[in-house]
Amino acid sequence: MFQYRQILAYMRSGQSDRQIAKAGLMGRAKASEFRRIATEKGWLSPKRPLPDDHTLAAVLKRPRRPASGSILAPYHEKIKSWHRQGISGTTIHQALVRDHGFSGSYSAVRRYLQQLKNDSPEATVMLDFKPGEVAQVDFGKGPKITDTTTGEVFSTWFFVMTLAFSRHQYAVIVRDQKIQTWLGCHRRAFEFFGGIPKKVVVDNLKSAITRACWRDPRIQRSYAELAEGYGFLVSPCPPNEPRKKGRVEAGVKYIKRSFLPLRRFRSLGDANRQLREWIMESAGNRVHGTTRQKPLSLFAEAEKHLLKPLPAKVPELAVWSAHKLHGNCHLQFEKCFYSAPYRLVRKQLWVKATETTVKIFHDHELVAVHPRKHRPGEKSTIIGHLPPDAVAYLMRDPQWCLRQAGVTGPNCLRLIESLFAHRVLDNLRAAQGVIGLAGKYGQVRLEAACRRALFFDSPKYITVKTILAKGLDQLPDDPVPTPLPATYTGKGRFQRTCSRVVTTSSSKEDSICIPCPN
Structure with a gap:
């Protein structure tokens, strides 16, 4: 509108369309059209004030083509509904072609979706946090590492905890996202910061949240015990809303783009050593794009002393999981077997596993304690847990x-x-x-x-x-039979010679008689 007002001033001073075009303000054809509109509205009269921006915009605004003229007009309501559900444009186009006989191109769908976004733009609010109030946690895909000693190639993950106020962060490279890894990373992060924030914002990964919900999420039992032991609140993001922890999301991207490229790692320990040095040197001493201060300096000056102190007794890292007792009186946890009383076969039991022990509970009652096994297939059996028959046989x-x-x-x-x-x-x-x-x-x-x-x-x-x-x-033992004397010539009642046996045989076939001494 400022440019149009400037052109009106030139026209009032007697400048021609050709002169306005040579000045680079507007083309001759467009200047001619604008002069016609200005003459009709009386804007060229020096006695009248120049129109304001609102008046100019109302007159010069191009009329929007009515939506009814679009080839997508019959499908507007469907497309709006799908768009609100978060369905992508390509999927919407494929559904229109497949199910509704739409013959237009994807570009028509893309333009209409862009129009919907422009008509109802999504606005966000930048959250402000006090020092020591919030830490945000996330996992990110890490590099593939080849151990130069063993030759093993394995995938890794970045665990990142970012303090929302100072943007100072703790990061470590791990091999998995299991519950024990998740809990251990929290402990090391708190020890790295030298304190505990009041609240930890997490995503809905299974190691932290077992049921993602906007209003009523369900926290993982092991993580709940850790939070209770260290005294922080767990604040899970709503489902499909990673922007609620945008500072740690940006921290993960920063590590991937600034630390990871052009580096070589000999082992997992070597990778974590390099990452720790990078955090304390390059990342911690850069000028942050939002705070315009160095994260490490801002943390030391304004946030570190406001974190909650570490507990005098370090909370026990325990993994809770539910299992059923098998018919062999053992349950399986982490590929190892632990016995429980046979009366609990097929019943639901809770296992609390620490680094050294495995405790088994039934209805909040401790029913078994075992030393923790680590080699797959190992078995820990308490004889008293087995059925009496089996115990008798084994003993x-x-x-x-x-x-x-x-x-x-x-x-x-x-x-x-x-x-x-x-x-x-x-x-x-x-x-x-x-x-x-x-x-x-x-x-x-x-x-x-x-x-x-x-x-x-x-x-x-x-x-x-x-x-x-x-x-x-x-009874007394039977006497040993006395053998017959060698001179005994008597014959038994049923004794027969071989010849009599042969002659009295009922068989009609020829027989061979072996001579008998009697």
């Missing part, structure tokens, strides 16, 4: 059976040894059964039953059990 091993048999008597010991001497069959249960008979019949009778079983060369559990059940252990 009564062969050595136990032999000791108990020795207490009962030498015959019992011989019988148990013969059971274990079997070359094929595992007779542990049979030996346990024999030893167990002493509880019902007593050691004296068991010793006698074992002596009788050995006498008849039948060292078996069923033999000993039958002898005791029928009271045969009370």
Whole structure:
């Protein structure tokens, strides 16, 4: 409008359209059209004041083409609804072509979406934070590192915590985003700053928030314990609203663009050493684009002393997770196995794992404590957690059976040894059964039953059990049969010679008789 007012002044002074065009203010055709409008409105009269900007804009504004003339007019409501849902322009165009027979190009959809954005622009508010009030936390994709010692290639992540007031930040490169990593990074960040902010703004990652919600988010139990121990409030961002923690988002981008390029890392430790030096030198001593001060200086002068002091006793880093007890009386946590009482099989249990211990709870009651295992497949079993039958089998091993048999008597010991001497069959249960008979019949009778079983060369559990059940252990041992004298010539009642056996055979086939000495 200032340019139009200047051209009006030239026209009032008698300048022609050609002279205005030579001055570079406006083309001849456009100047001619503008002169016609100015003459109609009476703006060229020197006696009248120049029109103000609002009057000029109202007269010179081009009329907008009515929306009804657009090829998208039949779909305006649908497009507006999809646009409010955050659906991209390409997806909207594909849906119109696929489902509604739209024949226009994507450019028409893009122009209409841009018009919608211009008609209802989104405005934001720059938040201000007091010193020591807020820290913002985020993860960002880190570099792939090749360990020069082992040759291992692995992916990494940046953990970044930025103080919202001073923009001083803590960053570390980690290998995963697990809960224990998340908790440990918070502890090291607080120790790096030498204090704790009143509030920590986080995204909705599973290590922090188990249920993302605008009004009623649900915090991860392990993270809640950490926040309670250090005394800070957790403030999760609403779903799909990362701009609520824009300062740490900018911090992650700054690390990726300024620290990461043109660097080589020999190992994870070497990468973190370089990152720490960069934070304390280049990043901490740059002039920040918003605060116009050095983050490290602003932190030391105005924020550090306002952070909450670190607790005298460092809070325990514990990971909570829910598990069901398997039928083998063990639950699996981090690829390791831990036992719990057999009466809780198939029930929901809570595991609290620290760096050294694993505690198992049921209905807020501590039911088991184990040392923490780290190698996959390791097992920690408390015998008392197993069913009585299984405990009896595990406790009564062969050595136990032999000791108990020795207490009962030498015959019992011989019988148990013969059971274990079997070359094929595992007779542990049979030996346990024999030893167990002493509880019902007593050691004296068991010793006698074992002596009788050995006498008849039948060292078996069923033999000993039958002898005791029928009271045969009370009978004297049968005498050893006396062999017949060599001069005995008598014949038994049913004794027959070979010839009689052959001749009385019912078979009609020829037979061969082997001579018999009788």
